[in-house]
Amino acid sequence: MTTLDVDAVKTFVTIADLRSFTRAAETLGTTQGAISVKLKRLESQVGQRLIERTPRLVRLSAQGAAFLAPARELLAAHDRAVAGLSPARPRRFSLGIATHVGGAEVPTLLARLHAHDPALTIEVRLDDSRDLLTAFYRGDIDAAIIRREDDGRDGEMLTTDHYGWFATPDFVHRAGEPLRLAASSPSCGVLNIATRALAAAGTPLTESFLGCGSFAVADAVAAGLATSVFSCRLAPAGTIEVSRRFGLPALPPSEIVLLSALSDARSRAALKTIVSAFREHHRLPADRTTRTIPAEVLEM
Missing domain, CATH: 3.40.190.10 (Periplasmic binding protein-like II)
Structure with missing residues (x-):
């Protein structure tokens, strides 16, 4: 039966997370040479190449991707076992x-x-x-x-993170008219960036639903009542990015x-x-x- 070196497994997971031998060495407080040795030891134990490394890229092999979740479970179980040796303090x-x-x-x-x-x-x-x-x-x-x-x-x-202007496909905004914008708070940094971008572009604005909370903003936009700024991965279901359609300014990441x-x-x-x-x-x-x-x- 194969016995895995927990320290080597921890090294593999750290490299997988950071995609960098240099950063992994810094995180673990050791050298690149040391983590390379530990990774090779682990690959020898499992009989598989886990990390593919080129001068410009560090990535998981197919076997490494399959091993990553079990490796995390092993480390978590190890930590729980060690913690169990001493009384747990809340x-x-x-x-x-x-x-x-x-x-x-x-x-x-x-x-x-x-x-x-x-x-x-x-x-x-x-x-x-x-x-x-x-x-x-x-x-x-x-x-x-x-x-x-x-x-x-x-x-x-x-x-x-990247941001965009989102609204429902049937949301209507005509050039020259004030843009109906839903926002959660006057102090919201994303809102401030958006309003400055609108001001620089000369787009008039009317703030709708101001101060109603982030979830209510998403509901208002999803209902087709206004547009708003969202991270591209957090935009409400059923909405689309409308900056091109309405000539709205690009937002910085x-x-x-x-x-x-x-x-x-x-x-x-x-x-x-x-x-x-x-x-x-x-x-x-x-x-x-x-x-x-x-x-x-x-x-x-």
Whole structure:
């Protein structure tokens, strides 16, 4: 029976998440040479090539992709076994997620956190990026996943998000008329970017449903009552991107970052779990300099 080296499995998962031997070495506090040796040891144990590496690309092989989920389960089981050797102490972890950021990955993220540390009580707060930033610096939350504004705020970059103008296919807007815009809050950073872009383009605006909350905004847009700005992956079902149809200005992409001031080992491990789960759903685009939303999400 094959016996796997847990440390080597951890090295493989880290390389798979970061798609970089250099970053994996930095994360694990070791050298590229050391993680290469551990990966080769694991590949020898399983008799399969798990990572394909070229001078410009690091990616999973077909066997590596199939092994990734079982590898995570092995590491989670190992961590639970080690934790079981000492009395579990109740812990709390408060995480803020910006409303323009959180999507389908949130259940996976929470499930991964629970599997990593069953004794962890997870508190999740959904709010605008600016409000979460204030809460983070006040110490009200332990970590936050938010949009990076033009203020150059610190944080570990997770991915780049793209935004567009969305409405139902039958939504009507005539040139020269005020644009009916649904927005969740006057302080919303995405709304501010959108209104500045409209002002620069000379497009008049009438704000509808202002302050009704992010879910109500999505409902208003899905009902055909207004248009609004959404991440291209979070637009309401049944809506389309309408910037070309109505001559609306292109919106810049936004970096999503993780903020945390935690330093103890268990909390840092939880943060790595968050980063891993998030990046699985948000792979960085090949061209990080793109300043408009991808062409495939635009209405044809």
